[in-house]
Amino acid sequence: MTVKIKVYSDYVCPFCFLAEDPLLQATHGKDVEVEWMPFELRPAPNEPLRPDEPYIQRAFHQSVKPMAERMGVNIVLPQMSPHPRTHLAFEGFQFAQEHGKGGVYNHRLFKAFFQEEQDIGNVDVLTKLAGEVGLDEAQFRAALESRTYQEAHQKALHHAYNEAQIKVVPTVVIGDQVLEGLRSKEAFEQVINAELSQLQDKKGAGEGMACSIDGC
Incomplete structure (x- = not known):
C-alpha cells in the first residue's frame, strides 16, 4: 500500500x-506518492519580501546559509528587490503537473531563484525554465498569458490556507503525520517507515476475512 505525502512550499522560501x-x-525506493502543494507566503495585496529588510538578512546569514553549508547545498540570497510574487x-506548475513534469x-525553479537569482515572476524567464525541463514553451507561455490555470491555483491556495x-512552509504531511519546517533525511525516513508499517499491519489484519451467504 502506498503512503501519500503532500509537500506545501513556496518558491521564495529557502527552507523549502x-x-x-x-x-x-x-x-527513494519506497512505496510513496509525493504531491507538491502550492503555498504563497506573501499573496497580493501583502507586500512581497525584500532582501534588504534586516530580519531577512539576519535569517539568511544566521540560519539559512550555515544550514545550507552543512548540507553541502549552494544557496544565495537573491538581491532583486522586491522578491517576485509566485502566483x-x-x-x-499547474501546467507542468498536467504534463507530468511537476517535480x-x-x-x-528553486535552483533558478536560490542559485542563479533569476526572476521567477517574469513570464519570459518562466517560459525559458519550462523549456529546459522539456515542456512546450509556446503552450506554456500561452497558458500563463491567458491565465488558464489561475482558477486551479486559487483552489490550491484555498485548500492550503483553509x-x-x-501556517508555515515547508510543511510535509506524511500519511496522518504533519511535519512543519525543515527536517533531516533520517527524520523523514522515520515517519515514512512508520506509516508504511502501519499500512502493512492494516492490510494483514484484513487478510482472510470474508462473508458467506449465511452471514459474516
Missing part, C-alpha cells in the same frame, strides 16, 4: 529549497 533533497532521499510560477519544474490550515 533545502527540504527538497532530504525528502527525495528519504522517499505565475505556480500557475506554470522537475519545481526543482528547476482546509489544510497550513
Whole structure:
C-alpha cells in the first residue's frame, strides 16, 4: 500500500529549497506518492519580501546559509528587490503537473531563484525554465498569458490556507503525520517507515476475512 505525502512550499522560501533533497532521499525506493502543494507566503495585496529588510538578512546569514553549508547545498540570497510574487510560477506548475513534469519544474525553479537569482515572476524567464525541463514553451507561455490555470491555483491556495490550515512552509504531511519546517533525511525516513508499517499491519489484519451467504 502506498503512503501519500503532500509537500506545501513556496518558491521564495529557502527552507523549502533545502527540504527538497532530504525528502527525495528519504522517499527513494519506497512505496510513496509525493504531491507538491502550492503555498504563497506573501499573496497580493501583502507586500512581497525584500532582501534588504534586516530580519531577512539576519535569517539568511544566521540560519539559512550555515544550514545550507552543512548540507553541502549552494544557496544565495537573491538581491532583486522586491522578491517576485509566485502566483505565475505556480500557475506554470499547474501546467507542468498536467504534463507530468511537476517535480522537475519545481526543482528547476528553486535552483533558478536560490542559485542563479533569476526572476521567477517574469513570464519570459518562466517560459525559458519550462523549456529546459522539456515542456512546450509556446503552450506554456500561452497558458500563463491567458491565465488558464489561475482558477486551479486559487483552489490550491484555498485548500492550503483553509482546509489544510497550513501556517508555515515547508510543511510535509506524511500519511496522518504533519511535519512543519525543515527536517533531516533520517527524520523523514522515520515517519515514512512508520506509516508504511502501519499500512502493512492494516492490510494483514484484513487478510482472510470474508462473508458467506449465511452471514459474516
